Each structure stands twice: as structure tokens, then as C-alpha cells.
Amino acid sequence: MKNMIVPLAVMAALALAAPATASPADKAVADASAAVSGCNAYEYCQVLAAEPFSGRLSGSPGYEAAARWAAGKFAEWGLSSLDGAFLQPFPSPYTQVDKAEMTLTVAGKEIKLQAGKEFLPMLFSDSGRVSAGAVFAGWGLHAPELGYDDY
Numbered sequence: 098m099k100n101m102i103v104p105l106a107v108m109a110a111l112a113l114a115a116p117a118t119a120s121p122a123d124k125a126v127a128d129a130s131a132a133v134s135g136c137n138a139y140e141y142c143q144v145l146a147a148e149p150f151s152g153r154l155s156g157s158p159g160y161e162a163a164a165r166w167a168a169g170k171f172a173e174w175g176l177s178s179l180d181g182a183f184l185q186p187f188p189s190p191y192t193q194v195d196k197a198e199m200t201l202t203v204a205g206k207e208i209k210l211q212a213g214k215e216f217l218p219m220l221f222s223d224s225g226r227v228s229a230g231a232v233f234a235g236w237g238l239h240a241p242e243l244g245y246d247d248y
Contacts, residue, residue, distance in 0.1 A: 141170075154193065194218045203231075 144150075144166070151159030168183035176183075197218035199210040210216050235247030 157193075194220065194222070197222070 145153065145163055149159070150163040150166070151157065153160045153163045164184060171178075171183045194212075197212040197216075199212070199216050201208045201210055212218055238245060238247050240246065
């Protein structure tokens with residue numbers, strides 16, 4: 098029985114390696130796959146990261162320009178859409194934080210913090226005044242083997 102396993106394995110390997118008749122759809126998929134390269138993807142990323150698209154913040158003019166560019170690529174590649182259009186309009190309001198400031202008072206001394214460097218204003222941030230004590234909340238370490246756990 099052991100003598101039969103080796104020839105069967107060799108025959109199976111040869112059968113799998115033999116060229117199969119590919120359908121036109123299989124050939125189209127193979128051709129499309131061969132056309133995709135890392136260089137192409139990198140070039141598309143360079144285009145989308147360029148100044149004309151200005152960050153592509155949802156709903157912004159740069160975002161809309163990037164969407165139109167992508168739709169043009171889809172048409173250039175011969176893709177089809179369900180309704181004949183690659184762009185589907187939907188309302189997407191956005192907020193852009195153009196200025197923010199924060200002052201930290203420690204022991205009566207005021208320290209002006211820099212937005213984006215020392216604090217990060219979020220789109221849902223609001224103005225206000227808060228007074229509270231400072232608390233050391235740990236380093237975020239979990240090291241049971243050292244007998245230390247901030248959590």
C-alpha cells in the first residue's frame with residue numbers, strides 16, 4: 098500500500114500542474130490582476146495626497162474633487178455602475194476647527210498650551226472653564242510579573 102501512495106501523489110501533483118483551459122472570464126481576471134502593481138497604487142496615493150485634494154475631509158471641496166477623480170478613473174478603466182453613475186450624492190456636513198486655545202493654571206501660574214501640539218481640539222469640542230485638582234493616573238502599564246498594574 099505504501100508503494101501506491103507515492104505514484105498517486107506524483108500523479109496528483111502533475112494533474113494540478115497541468116494547464117487547464119481557461120474561460121474568457123478567467124483570462125479577463127488574470128489580465129486585470131497582472132495590470133495591478135504596487136507602483137500604480139503608490140502613484141494613485143500620491144495623486145490623492147496632493148494639494149488639489151487638500152486632505153479629503155468629508156464633504157469638503159477637496160473630498161468632492163477626489164471623488165470626481167476616482168469616478169473618472171473608474172470610467173477610464175471601463176467599469177460599470179448599477180445606475181450609470183459612479184457618484185452617489187449624500188449630505189455630509191463637516192466642521193473644521195480653524196482656531197483653538199487652552200490655558201492651564203498650575204499653582205497660580207497660567208500656561209498657554211499650543212493646539213495640535215499640547216492639546217487636540219476635536220470637532221465636538223466646546224468652550225468652557227473647568228477647575229479641578231490634578232491626579233496622577235499612572236503610566237498605563239500592566240506588568241504582573243513585576244507586581245505593577247496601573248489598571
